[in-house]
Amino acid sequence: MTTRRSFLAGAGAVAVTGLAGCGALDGPRGEDTPSIDSSEFQDGLPPLPTTAAPLPITIPASLVDPHRRRARELVESVPADPSIPNGVVAREIDRDxxxxxxxxxxxxxxxxxxxxxxxxxxxxxxxxxxxxxxxxATGNDDGEAVSERRTAVREDLGAFTADLEYRASDPVEAVLVYATLENLLEDVRRQARPERPYPESPIDAVEQAGRAVEETEDAESSLADARAIHQQYLDRRDTTESQWSTLIEGTRVLSIATDTTRQTLDGYQEYEAETVFDRDVGRVAARLFRDASRRVQSGEGAIGEYRRRGDGAFASALLEAGRDLAAMAVYRSVYRAIEDDDVNEDVTASSIRSSAADARSAIAALEEADYPHLSVAIARAGMGGYDDARRSLDERYFDAEDAEASLRYATMYARVAPEAATYLVERLRTVTE
Structure with missing residues (x-):
């Protein structure tokens, strides 16, 4: 059995190897680091590798077909050269x-x-x-149709959620499948009850009218996908049972674990490393600290928010607990490395490419984890660092140190995700025993 303390120790040891980039953890350098020409990365970074899916089933490509057909149908309903009295609106619609x-x-x-x-x-x-x-823009009023569609979506949503028993083959699959559904259904609730209604005079509020129609369409498509994914999952499992009570109790247990762990962290309430350590740190270290502390802060209170959502988004709360624990393990490693002057500040084109390769390797390795789907679902919270690095290497925003830090963070998060997944699984097992 992995204890919370042993999880943090083990995950921290795994994470810290991601701090070095292509060098050793032997203190800040970089004073003589040569500048990097953005043209070195004019082709960007390679895409992320194929790894395990964050769901325990394959989503068939056929689920895309209704969206593609509907989108084409909607676009083709707009003339290629529309006659619109307002020239500004006409140009906006043409661009759209x-x-x-x-x-x-x-x-x-x-x-x-x-x-x-x-x-x-x-x-x-x-x-x-x-x-x-x-x-x-051409004088049509779709207010009544939008209202009727929203009402129909809300009724369909109520019927679907009333029959949702959180059936799955085991608690882990329940977390993966129903966290996805919970997020889709929350989108439906928000889109079917927008803050801004369809305007009374649409020709005078074209943008608001278009947005209202879009939100209604989004609500319908999100609910359709939730239904389809749910049915796909149930059809592919011979035996399922309700995991609702297990998820509720698991959330209680993991909520305590995350709150207790957060109390052991120093300085995460701050975004700036210089404030915490009372000295200047390198740019890579500063960016790493900002990313790590921001992720820990964003997790604070998130589990409680999921528990209070609707009837309770307990699968999402559990997945957030896994991500939160991974984020705290990474933060602890970053904190200690900065404290000990062990963040490599040498940034070169070669080091960036090496760090990008490390990130891709760590993400690809998730497929070999004990719980690959859950590991990937947890790691997704850190994979955004790879996309951040790609943006930082765009010649319009070029920032080599930011790119380097983002890649190291993505690597660290991917490396601790399997440990967080194992910890989460073991806590769920104690609930069912």
């Missing part, structure tokens, strides 16, 4: 039309199937916004 067409052609380059599905929902929503804006 081009953007949506480009998205239809390019599709999605997301790493995970669940994100491909999300991207197509987004494209479908953009297409609905385009049509809604066009109709408002």
């Amino acid at each position: 039309q081009d953007r949506v067409q480009q998205r239809l052609e390019s599709g999605s380059d997301a790493t995970f199937e669940i994100d491909v599905l999300r991207d197509w929902r987004h494209t479908r929503g953009n297409a609905a916004n385009l049509l809604g804006s066009y109709r408002a």
